[in-house]
Amino acid sequence: MSDDLQDLYQEVILDHNKRPRNRGRLDHATCDAEGYNPLCGDHVHVYLQVEDGRVTDIRFEGSGCAISTASASMMTESVKGKTLEEAKELFRNFHAFVTRDKVETDLGNGLGKLEVFSGVCQYPARVKCATLAWHTVQAALENRTDTVSTE
């Protein structure tokens, strides 16, 4: 695999694509939202259980490419246990990270495992795949009822 292709499809991403974590419906969800990318048909539904300002459980359903599936899977892992404020800050950092200019290399600090998405910024056509689940969880936390669209 060429280097930047390996950057995009890192082992961790391929693994989360094959075996997504926290997949399925959450029956006792306190909030949820749907996200849709009309350009490629990627679709995600995020369910959260929020207690005392903290995400105690989170799951997702949906179908999409490897980047969007892995991103949704890893998003649920990262957000689980976080306070709402921490979750929102994580989204802001992640969004800045995958849309950054190539020269800004130090933005990834603090994202931990999510830094495997570092290759995405080289593929402008794929940034929306990586951020769909994050936009959707954001909408769920803000209690928005309309379907989130990347367009």
Added chain:
Amino acid sequence: MSTIVTAMESTHGHTERASYDVQCIRADFPILSRRVNGKPLVYLDNAATTQKPLAVIDAIGRYYRQDNANIHRGVHELSVRATEAYEAARTRVQGFLGAARPEEIIFVRGATEGINLVAQSYGRPRLQPGDEVLITTMEHHSNIVPWQMLCEQTGARLRVVPISDAGEIDLDEYAALLGPRTRIVAVTHVSNALGTMNPVWAMIDLAHRQGAVVLVDGAQAVPHLSVDVAKLDCDFYVFSGHKIYGPTGVGVLYGRKELLDAMPPYQGGGDMIRSVTLEKTTYGDVPYKFEAGTPNISGGIGLAAALEYVQRIGLDAIAAWEYDLLAYATAALAAMPQVRILGTAREKASVLSFVVEGVHPHDVGTILDREGIAVRAGHHCAQPVMQRFGVSATARASFGLYNARDEVDALVAAVRRVIEVFN
């Protein structure tokens, strides 16, 4: 598949392949020599848009450098020259489609606008509640949405011909859906998502027996096969310039003259009138009553250059060449157990739609792109086709007159890499 290739070679003959100088043709397309991601460009997204030969690029450049002026009004030399070139383009299209008269050729922005024009100008004043418009499951959104809008506006009912697992229309099912209430049949000549070549001649004949008019969407057909609207006996035929090696923003609506004469204008404005007072306007004759405003003059001229280019090579030679490529690619991809081909009609043109087991088409598209190979990944503006086959998207390789077997080899090697990455 190998038997089909042999049959093709024996009917079209090896001479066809031998005389088809693809390297010489490729040299006419400057963009084909560029590299993408460090690899030679392998352009297999021709169903989305085609690349342009020097003949087209130069015709547009020449027009702007030497003859640019507005048409149909000026008395000065440049306006006369621009008008002559634009009307010569109309005559070129007329000959290309086998239309009886140049007035039957309306310049539009593309196939989409041609279909909307017919829906609004032919359909809307005529359709009554309970009337029916018949389309098929394999239509591009541009041949679905304008009819849905028309049905909403008039109370007419949209009916849909199903397609088989191979992606074909069953003529008996089609005939059963035609009835005395069918006013308009709108069908694609070649499917952009599946490559199916529809039996439009038979479909038109059956529709006419019920008194319905037929619009054929030829956007994916004209670059790949010789079309004669008189022989087809169709009422309306549309295509887009950019899919046949011409510029974007120009397309053609062919309409039977007596139908066009009876239709009201689609848009009002300059160039489409005979006289205007503040109380009343009388419209010009066809084709001008459908061409309000300054048209895409350079686009028309570029399109004419493209059609001349295609005619010089010959559509029969192009069809035979592309058929060989499609058969070669189909055989190679079909041999991979992880690949499923969508659209296995007996009669196909140019399009190879496929999915790789366990891999989303977007990921296929990205990996192919890294190899310099341009394909389309998505629903191809034909979501009902995707729904019919139970997929959200496919990867689609589509061939043009400049593609060659070594590019198919590159495609096949890249699909192997996709399978490796996602094993």
